[in-house]
Amino acid sequence: MENQRTVLITGCSSGIGLESAVLMGQKGWRVFATLRDLKKSGPLRGRSRDLPVEILTLDVDDPKSVQKGAAVVLKKAGGLDALVNNAGWGAFGALEDFTDEEIKAQYETNLFGLFRLTRAVLPAMRTRGRGRILNISSVAGKMTFAGVGLYCSSKHAVEALTESLRLELRPFGVEVGMVEPGQFQTRFKDNRRKSQIFQSGRSPYQAVLEKILQYGNGESAKAPGPEVVARTIVKALEDQKMALRYPVGTDARWFPFAQRFLPDGLYDRIVSYTLARFGEARHG
Amino acid sequence: MDKASVALVTGANSGIGLAVTRALAERGWKVYATYRSAKRAQPLRDLAKILPVVPLGMDVDQTASVKKAVRFLAQKEKGRVDFLLNNAGFVMAGFWEDLSDEDLRAQFETNVFGLLRVTREVLPLMRKQGSGKILNVGSVGGLVALPVLGPYSATKFAVRSLTDALRMEGSLFGVEVSELVPSEIQTAVAQNARKAEKALAKDSPYSGFTRDFEKFSLERFKGAAPVEKLVRVVLRALEDHPMKRRYLVKAEDHALYFIKRFLPDFLLEAALASQFPWCKRPSSTIQSGR
Numbered sequence: 001m002e003n004q005r006t007v008l009i010t011g012c013s014s015g016i017g018l019e020s021a022v023l024m025g026q027k028g029w030r031v032f033a034t035l036r037d038l039k040k041s042g043p044l045r046g047r048s049r050d051l052p053v054e055i056l057t058l059d060v061d062d063p064k065s066v067q068k069g070a071a072v073v074l075k076k077a078g079g080l081d082a083l084v085n086n087a088g089w090g091a092f093g094a095l096e097d098f099t100d101e102e103i104k105a106q107y108e109t110n111l112f113g114l115f116r117l118t119r120a121v122l123p124a125m126r127t128r129g130r131g132r133i134l135n136i137s138s139v140a141g142k143m144t145f146a147g148v149g150l151y152c153s154s155k156h157a158v159e160a161l162t163e164s165l166r167l168e169l170r171p172f173g174v175e176v177g178m179v180e181p182g183q184f185q186t187r188f189k190d191n192r193r194k195s196q197i198f199q200s201g202r203s204p205y206q207a208v209l210e211k212i213l214q215y216g217n218g219e220s221a222k223a224p225g226p227e228v229v230a231r232t233i234v235k236a237l238e239d240q241k242m243a244l245r246y247p248v249g250t251d252a253r254w255f256p257f258a259q260r261f262l263p264d265g266l267y268d269r270i271v272s273y274t275l276a277r278f279g280e281a282r283h284g
Numbered sequence: 285m286d287k288a289s290v291a292l293v294t295g296a297n298s299g300i301g302l303a304v305t306r307a308l309a310e311r312g313w314k315v316y317a318t319y320r321s322a323k324r325a326q327p328l329r330d331l332a333k334i335l336p337v338v339p340l341g342m343d344v345d346q347t348a349s350v351k352k353a354v355r356f357l358a359q360k361e362k363g364r365v366d367f368l369l370n371n372a373g374f375v376m377a378g379f380w381e382d383l384s385d386e387d388l389r390a391q392f393e394t395n396v397f398g399l400l401r402v403t404r405e406v407l408p409l410m411r412k413q414g415s416g417k418i419l420n421v422g423s424v425g426g427l428v429a430l431p432v433l434g435p436y437s438a439t440k441f442a443v444r445s446l447t448d449a450l451r452m453e454g455s456l457f458g459v460e461v462s463e464l465v466p467s468e469i470q471t472a473v474a475q476n477a478r479k480a481e482k483a484l485a486k487d488s489p490y491s492g493f494t495r496d497f498e499k500f501s502l503e504r505f506k507g508a509a510p511v512e513k514l515v516r517v518v519l520r521a522l523e524d525h526p527m528k529r530r531y532l533v534k535a536e537d538h539a540l541y542f543i544k545r546f547l548p549d550f551l552l553e554a555a556l557a558s559q560f561p562w563c564k565r566p567s568s569t570i571q572s573g574r
Binding site: 063094095096098100103104107111112115116118119122123126144145146147148149150152153154155156157158159160161163164165166167168170171172204205208243244245260264265267268271272275 | 347379380381383385388389392396397400401403404407408411426428429430431432433434437438439440441442443444445446448449450451452453455456457489490492493528529530545546549550553556557560562563564
């Protein structure tokens, strides 16, 4: 097929990445599905057997791996129509608790890695005069919650990157946008990296953090599956004109809406009331 | 105001940091004022001759340096610190495509990781005393991301988010955290800006955009507010109990905040694009270079 459109998706071993690789394959796209560890490619391999999906290893944390991965895909595909920057994970802990290494690890994947791969495919898209870059941000890119401040800040940074890159590439016909999912049933919860001090039970914020974690896990058990996000990704890539944002999930719509329209003072009071109720765990 | 109050101000040898240091010291605060480069610390040494200011070498990029400086303060003041102004920071300018890994890392190392490093050392002291105020210097660039200032905006978006989280986490221990959101202020921030590795390349496909941007920022800096205006906002924040979530400085910043909050994305984008005519040129007329 000569006119087959091509897409590179990162973080395809599970969740949103896996579902979108499969769905885009079903929609007839030629998919280059990348993941950090080929040993974890089993589920994707199983689901994409008869689909135009190629599985490659690519670690966005590693500049060499990014260079090589991008070069291989660009050569094979002859040109890339879309890049879906999905690889990412969430750190958990109070901001005071994180070590330098923990902070940098979070940014290495969620921001620096995303940027690295984007930069690697950009010249090819620019010279072709078309292409789409879709970053998987999060409701956490618009709102911040206690206990996940580090993750939220990395997603806020992704929002800034997306907004500014979109303007920078406008004259070249390359479109940039993002999907902002709320909570979905993915491996996000299992891939969460808790701060060492929290794991050792010695955080000054221990009791509150445990409450927050418990609450978060309860919410994610009720959440819908990642195929919903995959459908939004396809919509973004197939829309005639790609919008800047595609929020997906009830929470992803309502939380930012509330933040937008509640006065700061009232918003603050609601947040601190909620947190204080969590905080009662310290005494009880 | 309490006479024995102790403040720590980072990046205090010029601009916002220096002005706040002076204003607090004039009002009887003891101010530990940090600088990165001893060569550029003369304004602080001069201030220390006449006011209760303690110049302190500290590179927020270096964990050991931050620890050492805060330990020094804690020893001198028996653990007391009432106010932290996280001000150290700089602007990295350049198109995303022109940015090296090191450029981006350097920008985050100071503006974000450095802020976290200092806060991490100061928070235990404040938690222990059950009080304290932290003001993080954000930017209107943390509300709306502009082309060429993408990396800077990314750090300031992150600061906005970190401030919200620190605000919630600190509130459990009586520590108040807020964001100061300035726009153009008469400081050397533009002159001190660093440029992306390839920003000056002659064959840059973005050169047309660079011209637009220079015009835009020159225009913006014509409206730069005197730093005293910002100092008044900081002093007001110190009197507020509790501190507000964020403090904007100029009327037009409030307008921008309003626009960002309530205007649909596509309208904001159209408004921004109208500031950068190059944005609206059909792609066929742009040489795609390099």
